[in-house]
Amino acid sequence: MLPEKIKNRGTPVAETETDKPLLFSPMTIGGVTLKNRVVISPMCQYSAHDGLANDWHNVHLGQYALGGSALVFCEAAAVEERGRITHGDLGIWSADHAAALKPVVSFLKAHGASPGMQIAHAGRKASMQRPWQGHGPLDDSDAARGEVAWDIVAPSAQPVNDTSLMPHDLSVAEIQSVQQAFADAAGYTDEAGFEVLEIHSAHGYLSHTFLSPMSNHRNDAYGGDRAGRMRFTLETVEKVRAVWPAHKPLFVRISSVDGVDGGWDLDDSVVLTDEMKSRGVDVVDCSSGGIAGMATTTRDPLPLGFRLPLSDRIRRDNDIATMTHGLIVHAEQAEEILQTDQADLIGIAREALYNPYWARHAAQTLGADPDFADWPDQYGWWLTRREAHLKSIGVR
Numbered sequence: 068m069l070p071e072k073i074k075n076r077g078t079p080v081a082e083t084e085t086d087k088p089l090l091f092s093p094m095t096i097g098g099v100t101l102k103n104r105v106v107i108s109p110m111c112q113y114s115a116h117d118g119l120a121n122d123w124h125n126v127h128l129g130q131y132a133l134g135g136s137a138l139v140f141c142e143a144a145a146v147e148e149r150g151r152i153t154h155g156d157l158g159i160w161s162a163d164h165a166a167a168l169k170p171v172v173s174f175l176k177a178h179g180a181s182p183g184m185q186i187a188h189a190g191r192k193a194s195m196q197r198p199w200q201g202h203g204p205l206d207d208s209d210a211a212r213g214e215v216a217w218d219i220v221a222p223s224a225q226p227v228n229d230t231s232l233m234p235h236d237l238s239v240a241e242i243q244s245v246q247q248a249f250a251d252a253a254g255y256t257d258e259a260g261f262e263v264l265e266i267h268s269a270h271g272y273l274s275h276t277f278l279s280p281m282s283n284h285r286n287d288a289y290g291g292d293r294a295g296r297m298r299f300t301l302e303t304v305e306k307v308r309a310v311w312p313a314h315k316p317l318f319v320r321i322s323s324v325d326g327v328d329g330g331w332d333l334d335d336s337v338v339l340t341d342e343m344k345s346r347g348v349d350v351v352d353c354s355s356g357g358i359a360g361m362a363t364t365t366r367d368p369l370p371l372g373f374r375l376p377l378s379d380r381i382r383r384d385n386d387i388a389t390m391t392h393g394l395i396v397h398a399e400q401a402e403e404i405l406q407t408d409q410a411d412l413i414g415i416a417r418e419a420l421y422n423p424y425w426a427r428h429a430a431q432t433l434g435a436d437p438d439f440a441d442w443p444d445q446y447g448w449w450l451t452r453r454e455a456h457l458k459s460i461g462v463r
């Protein structure tokens with residue numbers, strides 16, 4: 068049963084300031100106000116040691132606060148050691164992991180961004196090589212470098228594909244222990260000072276593999292019909308919500324569709340969202356794919372904003388805030404998504420690797436910050452004068 072304090076904390080409030088584009092209007096979710104709608108989507112860096120954040124994470128994530136994004140998500144952080152995708156994954160399974168993230172949190176807050184954490188368990192996609200080291204299961208060549216493979220887990224003993232490692236199927240006691248690890252991770256995330264938490268239930272990782280009939284072949288309470296397959300995710304949401312402070316927003320990222328015949332589909336996601344909403348989830352982050360390969364592996368080339376129909380349907384049918392992401396490239400494109408009510412938050416990933424200042428440039432394009440007033444003083448003072456000079460010599 069949902070505690071009263073969670074039930075009554077209100078639905079997200081989007082502010083519309085007539086003189087501002089929606090992309091640069093604030094939004095309040097629970098007790099957290101995001102200064103605009105640009106979110107840095109979680110992006111694994113595979114650069115941690117023993118799951119601990121380091122200077123790479125500080126600079127990588129810090130640049131997005133300077134770049135003007137309202138909410139900056141840390142990459143997927145594993146709730147237990149065997150839940151990492153690679154040896155380089157971030158972890159959040161101890162107080163030491165929380166402590167290592169505090170400098171990131173404090174820099175983001177100091178520069179106007181809300182720090183977000185994504186907690187995850189890779190399930191049968193764990194024990195892998197980094198993308199640039201082969202992207203396959205860890206093997207002898209990795210062991211020679213000191214990166215040894217480990218035993219992996221899933222709802223059922225079925226590998227991702229013919230070349231993947233075989234997971235063992237979790238017992239009910241093991242399931243409960245993994246769920247407790249998610250709840251503990253929520254506690255460590257709060258301890259580190261994060262303001263927003265996202266549960267990763269997408270892309271073929273553990274929670275998604277419980278949901279999908281492609282990967283869950285159990286015949287106990289955690290499998291079978293849709294209600295059984297949803298049990299792991301919903302119980303995890305309940306356990307996390309019980310630990311995560313009521314005023315702090317909770318997001319869940321789902322693969323809204325598997326995109327394969329007989330897989331999890333959008334109707335399933337609408338039902339799941341309804342159940343998650345009644346358990347205190349504020350925002351559904353609408354992703355797709357990944358059950359049998361990479362999340363972006365499809366038969367056809369993906370168009371700009373390819374996940375929008377998913378966010379649009381879930382938002383309308385469930386009356387819940389959604390985040391969309393997936394080839395959102397242009398400021399005008401992002402603004403139109405919000406103007407046409409297809410999502411509430413705009414996730415930017417690869418575009419932010421290309422241009423960490425995407426949000427600030429979008430504000431210029433949409434006329435929300437023509438005079439560099441929102442930039443850090445250390446930059447804005449110079450850029451205003453540079454702009455005036457460029458105009459005076461006819462370059463602008």
Ligand SMILES: Cc1cc2nc3c(=O)[nH]c(=O)nc-3n(C[C@H](O)[C@H](O)[C@H](O)COP(=O)(O)O)c2cc1C
Pocket residue numbers: 108109110111112142143185267269270320354392393394395414415416417418
């Ligand atoms: C380098 C990289 C790492 C990623 N790591 C994660 C992750 O940790 N968790 C997650 O849910 N999605 C992850 N994704 C997916 C992105 O969050 C995003 O959904 C996807 O890239 C589509 O958005 P884009 O077209 O703006 O890149 C990653 C993507 C990239 C490019």
